[in-house]
Amino acid sequence: MFQKDQDIFNILLGSVSEGVIVVDENQNIVETNDSAEKMFGYNKGELLKQPLNILIPQNYHANHGSHFKGFMKQKERRRMGQGRDIYGVKKDGTTFPVEAGLNPFSIYKKDFVMALVIDISVRKEQEEKIQELNTTLEEKVFHRTKELNETVGQLEVENQKRIKAEKEAKSALKKEQELNELKTKFLSLVSHEFKTPLTGILTSTILLGKYKLTEQQEKRDRHLKIIADKVHYLNNILNDFLSLEKLEKGKINYKFSNFKISKVLNEVVYNANMLLKDGQQINYPENIDDISLFQDEKILELGLSNLVNNAIKYSSEHTIIDIDITQKKDVTIFKIKDNGIGIPEKDQKNIFNRYFRAENVLLTQGTGIGLNIVKEHVGNLNGKIYFESTENQGTIFTIELPNKAQL
Structure with a gap:
């Protein structure tokens, strides 16, 4: 019924509802299905021979290469983004949340990876709506409780001092909680904002050691610029934190x-x-x-x-x-x-x-x-x-x- 194996392969790809993207060991796209092209906003065949980075947000490029190499060494099926959100980028530059499963395979002694990609934008929106509903409900409960406490305080004059003490305690607790939240957010921020540039610096430093030929000067210059930019960025962060401390202490x-x-x-x-x-x-x-x-x-x-x-x-x-x-x-x-x-x-x-x-x-x-x-x-x-x-x-x-x- 089918003239070529390719016909069978194309029909199988077309029948899969998830986006299918196949890349070779150099991270070049060698095959996609209609679902993937539609998901990322490309016309049929437009993604072929393109680098995989075209579908990945710019700020993830620095780490993706090392992750891909590690995966190709292990060659085990796994899901991407376990424990964190991952995103894809469409042709028009917009980003959207995705889930992806990676499946390595070999054909004619060549290694490939097939990624099954699902657009989870709707799910994320629903999760956010649920979170908003929960927050609204908590606020309503808090306000109802506060109103009840105030009513009880008005009816029971003898409890005025106790109610006042409770309010002061709640205020102190709230301030302490806000302070703890700020500290947690600050530590998370510092960890993230330092880790990403340092990873980029380390990667570029390692690659610099591999470009030893005179004709590779352009590649060396590119990585030297990356290192300089990352160091400049880290220096600005440190200056911001120092300025912030001085402002807080009135110094x-x-x-x-x-x-x-x-x-x-x-x-x-x-x-x-x-x-x-x-x-x-x-x-x-x-x-x-x-x-x-x-x-x-x-x-x-x-x-x-x-x-x-x-x-x-x-x-x-x-x-x-x-x-x-x-x-x-x-x-x-x-x-x-x-x-x-x-x-x-x-x-x-x-x-x-x-x-x-x-x-x-x-x-x-x-x-x-x-x-x-x-x-x-x-x-x-x-x-x-x-x-x-x-x-x-x-x-x-x-x-x-x-x-x-x-x-």
Whole structure:
């Protein structure tokens, strides 16, 4: 009935409801079925001969190669993402949660891996709805209990002191719980934000040792850049944590001086240029050579660097970051505009809160304390910071500082 084995294979693939992706030992895609192509948003045959990384979010690339090599050595069937969430990325760049089972096999003395992939977006949404319902129920129970306690307190005058003591105890317990939650979140954050860059540095260091030929200089340069970028990222995290500690303990001694704004901006743009993605460009403001401030120069540089670096991080390739500076009689206004992913409306009220990260950047490296630090410093200098943002269109952050600091 069938002319070739390939016909049988294609019909079997087409009958499988899960997405099927077959890769060779070099992680190149050699076969897919209709379900997989539809799941990831590709046309028929479009994925063939493409690297597997095209279906994996960018921030997972660094670790995936070593995981794949380890799996090929063991050659045992297993499920991916045990104990943690895994994600795929569609052709249009959107990410979505998946489950995947890996099945190694060999044909004609060549090793392959067949992955069965399931889109679990609906399940995740249902889990979140259930969690929201549980939270709402707990809040209702808490409020009903509180109302009942208050009623009992009103009816029993003799118990007023006891009720007051209970409220104070609950308040103290709540503060202690919040503190413990912050500590736990902080430790988890530090562990994650340090582990990922360190893994990248280690991987690049190992690979550098393998590129010994003169014609491999381009590969060496690429890994040296990866190492430099990771070290720069870790250094920024450490600086953020040190700044945060000083702010909390009130140990900041601001150093005020007269300086040209162009001097600070040149340093900010110079450092930012090393972080630009392909095709990204920073538009330098015009007519600022004669603008001066009497402020803390380093704090201004810190604030502008944070905003410009965020604009680069959360914007795609071939986009523009605009910097605009105007000086009025009593205040100087700095505007940083990008055409990036924007901030979801429901997250905007929390964007300056410590450790908070908007839902559309959870897969991007970051600590959630940079904007909090900038806001604290700007406030201490009698200035203000605010923003306008539309999701998927871009964001404009604005800093206003007095032209002359109050000593």
